[in-house]
Structure formats: structure tokens, C-alpha cells
Amino acid sequence: MAGEQSTAVPVNPLREERDQRLPRIAGPCSVVIFGVTGDLSRKKLMPAIYDLVNRGLLPPAFALVGFARREYSHEDFAQIVLESVKAHARTEFRQEVWDQLSEGIRFVQGTFEDDAAFSQLASTLKQLDHDRGTGGNHAFYLSIPPNAFPVVLQQLSRTGLAAATEPEPGHAKPWRRVVIEKPFGHDLKSAKELNALVNRTFPEETVFRIDHYLGKETVQNLLALRFANELFQPIWNSNYVDHVQITMAEDIGLGGRAGYYDGIGAARDVIQNHLLQLLALTTMEDPVSFQPKQLQIEKIKVFSALKLVEPLDETTARGQYTEGWQGSEHVVGLLDEEGFDPQSRTETYAAITLNVDTRRWAGVPFYLRTGKRLGRRVTEIAIMFKRAPHLPFDQVMTEELGQNALVIRVQPDEGITLRFGSKVPGSSMEVRDVNMDFSYGASFTESSPEAYERLILDVLLGVPSLFPVNEEVELSWRILDPVIEHWAAGGKPDPYESGTWGPKSADEMLARTGREWRRP
Template identity: 55%
Template sequence: MSHVQERTQHIGEPDISEIEQRTVRSGTITGPASMVIFGITGDLSRKKLVPAIYDLEHDQQLSPEFDLIGFARDTSDLDDVLRDSVIAHARTPFDPGVWARLRKRIHFVQGSFEDPTAFAALGSRLAQLDLLRGKPANYVFYLSIPPSAFETVCDGLAQVGLHRQEHGWRRIVVEKPFGRDLATARALGASLERTFEPSSIYRIDHYLGKEAVQNILALRFTNGMFEPLWNNRYVDHVQITMAESVGVAGRGAYYDGVGATRDVIQNHLLQLLALIAMSEPATFDADSVAAEKIKVLSAARLLGPLGRTSARGQYTTGIRDGVVLPGLTDERGFPADSATETFAALTVGVETRRWTGVPFYIRTGKRLARTTTEIAVAFTPPAGGALVSRTAPVQNVLVLRVQPDYRIELQIGAKRPGGDMDIESVSLDSDLGSVFQPARAAYERLICDVLRGDATLFPRREEIESSWRVIDPVLEYWADAAPPASYEAGTDGPDAAARMLTRAGRMWRPL
């Protein structure tokens, strides 16, 4: 079929100017673009990316002029693979009509990352789609591949001129890990910027796409009761926890030698710290939000001595609900002498006028008692007063829970019924997940933002490098220290983590 014949099938669809007007008017539909996924046969693409794109199509969030191109070495079974992935992993119910509508705009290019002819074929396919749809050359290149292949793919795109923004825009999306330390992060950033403009590089941290995480800023800056207390005069300490009950089975090839600190703290948890500690930006655009986060991360430092203010561990065999849970070195892909930590806890200070003297305790671990991610802001108990002196002190704690549920909890002191003035800690609790309609999945929000050119939820290169500056010292310290302490699967982690806080007269919140 000729291009002219193919074009006649699109009579009746809105033209580009109409689509762009709808985008501006409603803000609920993306503009005309083509997205290329490198690594479309991988786990991330099958379980997250393609289902998210289906959900966006189901909810009519994608432009009719959106095309998806899968770049893969073998495309023979991709029709069935992608359909099955959508059925298994999409948020919305599978609708054959929606899938058929989307499938008409899914295309494949077969080849390897080292094959120049495959990139030439990709360029030709993108040009054909632009002509067929009558749309500008707006391209997203999603690198759902190991970082070791980033430079090869960027070089392949550059060789056929697909990085140029002469007609339309270019955006490249990369997944973590963003390096193994500060030096490799800098090298990776420089490699990407040799081909693409810094403003065109979108670094995905899927945690920032969660509604509960975005609600941190809404809670802080739209409620007048919190911001006056958000400083070292009223905040005693902050705890940031990401605990998982699952182990690392099936991730041995990636996780061994990486560990909990690189996998979670350097990105997800330091981003949460930045959102909690940042000052209100002048405006809530991408540049202003990034500037305030960079200020926090640039001022963040590990508090020492590290032998007393940090802890790491590795899970061993345990029992939960009568089921035996294997230890790390019993998992497939891990050597018996693996020194990879599956638990890490750090004490971070933010050396600004607002936060000096307030410790931020950060912990993460696999095979812990339960799965939860939360931020707990513990306020300084009141000093003196007739009533305070008669009762046991109650610490007010504001808890922002990200998963498994999406809720806000405030612990306060209240009088217990009876004649005496007995004060007890009680919780004011709001389950926001039940208050609001079910939210879109994180990847849906982030893919939409990439297509719209909104980089607010994407960490900048300066944020990534500042985060590595925070954790590099502890990684160097642990490289020469004793192996990780053992903790039984299904517990709260190693004893050393509890001692971190008890030395300061504090305790971790129970999992």
C-alpha cells in the first residue's frame, strides 16, 4: 500500500493543529509524537511501559498521532508477547477494541544496537510515520536497557541524524542505575550530553511518579499549619524507610555487587529527603523545583563516625508464617561469599540554616517484616508547662505513607477517659487512597510528562551527582570494613541499625 493510500485511512482524524489546540485546552491529551523503546522485549517494557501506554490509550490520554516503535533483535513473537503483557499487567481491564486501536500504531524494527543498518531502518520508519500522519518529527527514545549500552545506542542515533532537533523535538529517557559512584555518574552524564541537549535528557525515578510522593509538596505548601514548624526549632528528627518483604530472587545478575545503598538510597530515598527538606520554589515549574532540590542535596552530608551512624546487613534464612525463607546466598545467582548488602541505614544531615542539627535517618532492606515506604517527621516534644510536667511526654509525628497504602497520619497526645489527666498517643489518620479515585500508575504519569515536555518529576544531572557525593563515603568505608551483619529474613533488620538510634535516645518506627 502506498503512503497516499495509507493516508486516506486517516481522513476524519483531527489534523495536527486541532490536536495541539486540544492539548492546550484540556491538558489531558498528549501531542503528536513517536516513542521508540529500545529493549522492548525486556521485563521493564513488558511489565511496566507497554501496559502503561495501553492504560493511557484506554483513558484517551494519547494523541491519535502517537506511534510506538519497538526496537529489538528478534521481533517474531512480539505481537503475542505485548498483548499478553497488557492483559497481565495493565491497570485498566483489557478491551480488545482499545488494544486493536493501539496495535495499529505499534511498529517494530529488527536489529542489534551495533548494527548501523538497523538505525537507518529506524530513521526511515519514523519518517514514513511522520508523512503518513502528517505530523512533526517529535521523537522520544526510551532506553530500557543496561547503562553499558547507552553510549552505543546514542552513537547509532547520531550516525543517522536522529538526535537533531531541526524539525520537531527529541527526548531521551534513561532508567537507573545512573552510575555506580560519582565518577561513573559523571561519565554517564557526559556520554549522554555528547549526543543530546541536557534539557532533552529525562532520567526516570519511578518513585517520583507516585501520587503519594507528589502529595508531599501539596501537604507542605498548601497547608499553613506545617511550614512554620518545618525547621530545626520544631523538628527533632526525620525517618525515611523503604522496607520490602520480598527478597532478590531472580535479580542476581543485577543486584550482586550493587546492594541496597546504590539500588534504593542513592535515588529513591535521597529524592524523598530532598522533597521533605526543600524550601518552597518561586513557581512549580521544572527548573524552580529542581533548583530547590539541588540546594538540599548539595548541602546533605553523612553524619559520622560511620561506624556508629550507619549499618548494613544481609538477610539469612528465616521463617515467616511457617514458611522457610532462603538467605541471600541461597538465592540463585549469588555466590556463597557475597558481601552485597540487602539492608542499609544511614544518618544524613542537611547543613542549611533550616535543618542544621536535625538528623535524617534513612533505611532500606529486603526480606524485612513487611513492605512499606514512609516518611516520619518527629517533632520536638514541648518543654515545661504544668500539664507537660505531670504526664509522660508524647511526641507528635507526621507520617506520610507512600506504599502499600497512600495515607497521612498525625500522632497527637489526647486525654484518656477517666478522672486523672492521663495522656495517650493517638492517631489522626486519613486514607487518601480511598478519598480520591484510583490514581494512574507512576509510569503512566511519567510517560505523559515526557510526551508533554514536563521535566518536573525527573532528577537533573546535578541531583544525581550530589546524591552520589552523599553516599560515596559510606561505600568507600564499607569496602574496607567487616562484611555485612546478618539478620534473619522476616525481621526488622540487623541489630546495628537499632543501635544507631538508641545511642541518640531514639528508636526506629516499627515495621
């Protein structure tokens, strides 16, 4: 009515932002996989792409292109993808989904040195832009050894594939991105060289370095646990935390990977990337937002504050597994593995001690360990709290009471355990450790997406939150290089029997400070 004031509520600009709880769906694009016949592609990448299509997160205008030396036709390659999907996909197989995906599958045969093959790849992608509507948006996944990077990057540059074309009127600018699997170099010098090599062809904002651990649901939940709950914030510091243990244990040996693993070892393979990234997410300060740049800023602060605890003879440990029993199976030692040098000094177990030199964490030791042929397969972050300064109990009452602990289980049983003391039922006062347990499988009906699903989708969306940038990679090598050099100047790694939890020197490393490793 005339004269009445409007009752319209002013629009909150924050409400105009997209609801982050809704699924993020990629736009028209293609993924080109180099090294498409390898294990990673067959067991992880191709099944993850199918799962994304099955979940409705990739558009009909999507294409998958394989590049390899094999003399496959498009149909031959599609059959390889189909077999991979049926064997390894997480979601159920649906024919209509496969029909949609298979229409966009192409194969280009050639070697990395073959100019004609890369020219054919450029023609194939141009044809897909026309036939499938991929819009000039292409991601190149380098599932290849780092020594092949120079020639592939040079070919992508030569053919113009690395550079996005000018958009048609009224259309968004197309994008080109490159995905790199670890290792990101083998020391600081090589990492800098690799970064410079990649950035000569692809700008840093278009480079995605895959660390599949960062795509795991529990790693994502670590951010929710820390920053969505005030419960833990007051005690997440050196006033209450005694120490932190970050463990990635495997119960398998090398199993045919001798050629890759010899000369690399556990520290380079796992600590430099997976465990240091987990440490950064555990210790970083609140980001301003969960935008990629803000997360990267906080992680870089942590890497800049990391300090090795010395002397390294006492604060690090390394070992090689020997023969023993892995469950009910008798297994051979590392030096008896097929293809392994009997004189090798490559470690299969590595442990280091770090400090985070900030006000929040000053004085709290961080123990990182990884190994093969250990007691069981597990990855976890264990926050070990200080003991109560005063216990009004007789020692007998609390002799079975350990330290309070918050354990974030990354794999295989994803979840969180809180350990604390509770009275044992009965007339006497006896306090014993009990666990309060949260399990993803028991609490949610939705199954967790596989790590590569999340990471591939983030690449196609252009969201680099979970991907290490240049500076993170180089700072992590700055931490690890002195340890590698120290070990190289020493003797052979200490032996440990398969099926145990590592060498005696690792136990001594913690025992010197009155602590001990958890036995998950």
C-alpha cells in the same frame, strides 16, 4: 449607548494561562523502547502507554515502536503488547482503545551493533511521520543496561535520529528526547562519565532520567501538603522537628536478580536515588513556582547542603539477610540464593545519617534506611516532632505517650497519618497516642495513576519537573561515595534474620542518640 463608559473588566494575564487542573494531552509523537522484551517493558511501560491512551491523554497520532533481537513481525509484537496490557494494565480493557493503539505499533529487529537495523528504525520512524502523523517527535526509552548506552547512543547519532529535523513551514519544531532508567552510574566518577556520554548525543534539556518513585501520587501530594497548607509551615523546621526517618522496606528477597544486584547493594540501588530525592522534597524551600526549573533549583540547594554525620562506624549500618520466616513462609538467606556468591559482601540493608546544613534544618538528623526481607513492604517519610518542654502530668499519666509524628505513606497504602496524644476515656487522666488518618482510597473516588503513566506523559509533554538533572545525580553520589568506600574497607555486613527489621547495628545507630526506629 454613545457616551457610556465601557464596563469590560481588564484581562488578567494569569487567567490566560492554561488551567492546570485540566488534563494535559500529549501531541503527535512516538515512543521507541529499547529492551522491549524485558520485565520493565512488559509489566510497566507498555501497560502504562495503554492506560494513557485509554484515559485520552495520548493522541490518535501516536506510535509505539519496539526494538529487540527477537524475530518478530509487527503483528507478533502487537500480540506481545496485547498480552502485557491484559495482564498488567490499570484501566479496563476496551477493544476500541486497543484498535487505535495497535494501528501505530511497529517492531524493528536487530542488535545494538547492527547498522542496518538502526537504518531500518530511521526508515520506520520516517514512515510513521507520514502514515500516522507523528510529526517528527520521537522519544527513545533506553530500558537497557548502562553498558549498552554507548553503542545505542552512537547509533542514534549516526542515523540522525537524535537530532530533530527542520520543521515544515507553519509547523512547530519537532523534538527528540531520551529516557534513561537508573542506575545513573555506580559512583561519582562513572556518573560524570555517563552524563557526558549522554549529553554528547542529547542536550541536557532533552534527557529524562526516570525515578519512578517521583511519579507516585503521595510524593506529588508531599508538595501539596507542604506548600498549600499554612498549618504545617510554622513547625517545619528544627525548632519543632526532632528528627526525620525515611524508609523503603521490602519484604521480598532477590528472587533471581543475583546477577544484577551483587556488587550494587541497597545503598546504590535505593538510597542514592529514591531516598535522597524524597529527602530533597521534604526539606526544600518554597519554589518560586512549580515550573520544572524552579523545582530543580530548590532540590539542588538541598543536595548541596547535605552532610554525612560522622563517625561512619556509628552513623551508618549495613546488613545481609539470613534465613528466617517471612510471614508463614520459611525463606533462605542471601548467600544461599541461587546465583549468589557465598563470599559476597553486598549489603541488602543500608542505613545512613545525614544533616541538611541550612538555617531551617540545622541540628536535625535525617535517618535513611532501606532493606530487603524486612518486616513488611512499606515506604514512608516520618517527621518526628520534639516532645513538649513541660508536661504538667505525672509520669504515670503519660507513660504510653510517644512523640508526635506526621507520617507520609508513599506505598502501599498511600496516605498521611498524624500521631498525637489524647486522653483515654474514664475518670483518671491518662494520655495515650492516637492516629488521625487520611487515605487516598477512602477520600477520593479517582484511582491514582500508576507512576509510569505520569512520567511517560511528562516525557512526551516535555515537562521535566520530576526527573533528576545532571547536577542532582552527581551531588547525590558525592554524598554516598564516602559511605561505600568506608564499607568496602571494613568487614562483612552484619547479619539479620529475614522477617525482622534489620541488623542490631542499625538499632544501635539510633540508640546512641536516645532514638529508635519506627516499626511501621
